[in-house]
Amino acid sequence: MKKIFLSLTMIAASLSFAQKKEIANAVKAADQGDVNGTAAEVSKAEAIFGDKIYLLEPSLQEQYYYAKGLGLVKAGKIAEGAQILSKITDLGKSTIYSGKDNDKNKVYFVGKEQADKLGAGLSLKEEKYSPSLASKLGNQLNASYQTINKKAYDLYQAKDLAGAAKQFEEAYYLSKAAGAENQSLLYSSAVSYAQGNKKEESARVFDQLIAMNYTGVETVYTAKNKKTNAVDNLDKATFDLYKKMGASSDYTDFKEEKTPSKEEEMYDIQSALLMEMEKYDQAIDVAQKGLKKFPNNAKLGNTLGLAYYKAGKTDEFVNSLKSQIAKNPNDAVNYYNLGVILSKDASKQKEAEEAFNKSISLDPSNKNALTNMVYLIMGDDSKTVDEFNALRKAKKIDEANKVMELRRARFAKAIPYAEKAYALDPKDADMVSLLKGLYNATQNTAKYNEFKAKEAELKK
Known part of the structure; x- marks a missing residue:
């Protein structure tokens, strides 16, 4: 028997025909409301192209999204279905990058991001696509949209913030799928997630909003009702109509105002x-x-x-801190933070001291700045004590005495800052003990006894 060999072109053509058939059947089942039939036909099509949707020409991508998304919505999986249906809108808004991959397959990437990711190195041309099925979705999705949108607001009023956020997000995707994208719903979702302490979800949605350059700026149309003297909100078409009518209109004082950017x-x-x-x-x-x-x-x-x-x-x-200080030289917190980070570098102790002093001058009640200044001036006292003991052991008495003199001088310089910190919080046992030690080291017996008594009192 003679063997028959099919060319790769013929195989590709047969696969293309098969997936077109399955997708067409899926669309037909979705329009008829056959949930199980839609799912079955979609599965058959996906078995052919897998996750490589870009192998489908734009019209097939639209039909696939239409059938799968609508099938899921009718099966009660509204959020998932709405997101898939919203991809039809993306098809119409995005540039399509078409060409052939390294295996000579025709490819259609939606948007530059997908083209850069999956089509790097390929010779691609740009084209546009106008969806034809989107107009069919409005009537089919409107009831679901109204129900979910109302549920979102009801849940928000009932303080079920996480529940409201999820519904706002679903309503957004339904509005997008129906060709009337309402991005403010996605913003409401992000805020509700944040208020409901759902940080991961909120960050995810805010990331989407930032990526789509959402500003939240809207035009509000108002006019004063001649009969009631109330200021009414109007849609643009009504606003334009009444304004054009002039003196015969039921309204006056027409105003167009932009809401603040978010x-x-x-x-x-x-x-x-x-x-x-x-x-x-x-x-x-x-x-x-x-x-x-x-x-x-x-x-x-x-x-x-x-x-x-x-x-x-x-x-x-x-x-970053220096940049912020340059913009706002009166910010005590930035000077304090700069002092903290510089104090960790032994070569930048003078700069750290200047930063702390500036912070204290701007905010004398900054106890943390005062305390950090005390320890910065004191330096590593355990290291100083070790050095002193080592010199004494080596019989280098003059050098040992010099170390103690420098230590007393540092402690004397630190005392005024410690006193100010203590004055801000006289119950701070650590600062009281620190002052006792500072006065002892500087040989101020009276003050040493004073803070020794304070320390004993706090321990009662």
Whole structure:
């Protein structure tokens, strides 16, 4: 019997025909409301192309998303189905990068990110695609959208914040799938997740909002009702109509106003969430992006510095603090933080002292700055004592005495800062004991006895 060999082109053509058939059947089943039939046909198609959806031409990608997403929505898996259906909108908005892969298969990448990731090195051309099925989704999804949107607001009013967040997110994807994308619902989801202490979920959604350049700016149309004297909110079409009517209109005092942008606030919240989750590198990335747009945002600057510090990036932390100080030279906290980090470097003790002094001058009630200044001036006292004992043991009495003289001088310089810290908190047993030791070392017997008595009193 003669063997028959099929060319790769014929095999590819037969596979293409098969998947077109399965997807067409899936669309038909979805339109008929046949949930099980839709799932079965979708599974058959997926068995052919696997996860390589980019092998489908845009019209087939649209049909696939339509059938699978609508099937899931009708099966009660609304969130999952809505997200898949929303990809139809992306098909219409994104640039399609088409060409052939290294195996000569036709490929269709949706958006530059996917093209860069999966089509690197390929010769691709840019094209646009206009979805044809999106118009069919509005009526089919409207009931679900209205139900879920109302449920979201009801849950929010009932303080079920996590539950509300999930519903707001589902409503967003349904609005996008229906061709009337309402990004404010996604923002409500992110905020509700944050308020419900669902940090991971909130950060995930805020990441989406930042990636899509959401600002939250909306135009509000208002006019004064001549009959009631109340100021009514109007949709744009109604607003334009009444305004055009002039004196014969039922309204007057027409106003168009822009709501404030939420973009800066989103960077603040997202970077803070990432810090709380100890995702310091991600917090750095978000804070840096935010500062490029809002360079005078002190909160983002402080978050960036703290993230550098937590991530162990000391040099970047110092540079960040100096940058913030240059923008706001009256910020005592930044000077204090700079003093703390510089004090850890033996070669930068003078700079650290200057930073602490500046912080104290700006905020005399900063007990932490005063306390850190005391220990900075004192230096490593255990090392000093060890050096003194070693010199005495070696019979180098003059050198040993010199070490003690320098120690007393340092302690005398530290005492005024310690006294100020004590005055802020007279119940601080550690500071009382420290002052007792400082006065003993500087041979001030009266003050030593005073703080010895205070120490005994606090221990009662």
